Amino acid sequence: MLIVVFQVRRFPDTQGGTKTELGVLLWQRALDPEAGTWSLPGGRLRDDEDLTTSARRQLAEKVDVREVAHLEQLSVFSDPHRVPGPRTIASTYLGLVPITSDPHLPEDTAWHPVSDLPAMSFDHGVMVENARTRLAAKLSYTNIAFGLAPAEFAMSTLREIYCAALGYQVDATNLQRVLKRRDVLTxxxxxxxxxxxxxxxxxxxxxxxxxxxxxxxxxxxxxPG
Known part of the structure; x- marks a missing residue:
């Protein structure tokens, strides 16, 4: 099992400042195969747990991420040659962490902007892209942004979250009108x-x-446009 964990965060920009982007949680492999590349967190399913329970446990135990506001299954990667050695089938999950959460990460783990991923292990880059596509789609027709937002927020903050997650600008007034009409906001x-x-x-x-x-x-x- 592998989990694509997203959070909207501020990252350094090329001008010496910061910019708000969608970040993904990755850990750097110390050993071969593909030592030095970056992987999604995950691990093996125990005999006494279901997939969702396993995903939450592994995030808590391995990367100390415990405040996961939303978790859902994405897809299964079953290419016989996706990793070296014995065949390994990976079930992937999408996890969302609120913008206000600041977990204490291990030294080999870091947030990376989805727009500028480092060298990724195996097929993990494809998994991140699949998760980003799923998130962007669900922002249109569900209330999934609750998983990225703080408990209370101004519309400017929510707009910033939508812009980062979608990768393009969103008008705050239109966003508020649409979400209130759908009874998403109170x-x-x-x-x-x-x-x-x-x-x-x-x-x-x-x-x-x-x-x-x-x-x-x-x-x-x-x-827009």
Missing amino acids: PTGTTAPPGRAGGRPPALFRFTESRLRVTDEFAALRP
Whole structure:
């Protein structure tokens, strides 16, 4: 089993600043085969556990990631030659970690921007791309963004999460209108602290549900233009 864990994070940019992007959790292989490349976290299924329980256990034990807001099965990779040695079939999972979570990672483990992956082990790069495609699709027709968002948020924060996960810009006003129409968001009745520039404090929202729900099965969020 292998788990593609995504989190929206800030990464260094080429100008000496930072940018918000979708990150994926990887660990660096110390031994052959393919020593030095980066792998998805995972491991073997125990006799007494199901796949979902195993995925959560392995994330907690191996990379100390315990705050996984959403976990779902992706696909099975069964190419007989996908790894050297005995045939190994990999069941893959998608995991989402809220933007506010900051797990203490082992030294050989790090977050990497999905847009700039390092040298990946075996077929793990394909797995990351499959998971990114699944996430982008489900952002259109489900409430899956709850897995990436904090408990309460301003619309500007939610827009930033959507932009990072989708890989293109999203208008905050349109996003709020669409999500409220689908009964995805609930106003908290409170506001965030005002920024340095002053002005009206932004209203805070939360997701109506913290479990996956189809909100519009025919919807599709598309890039501008």
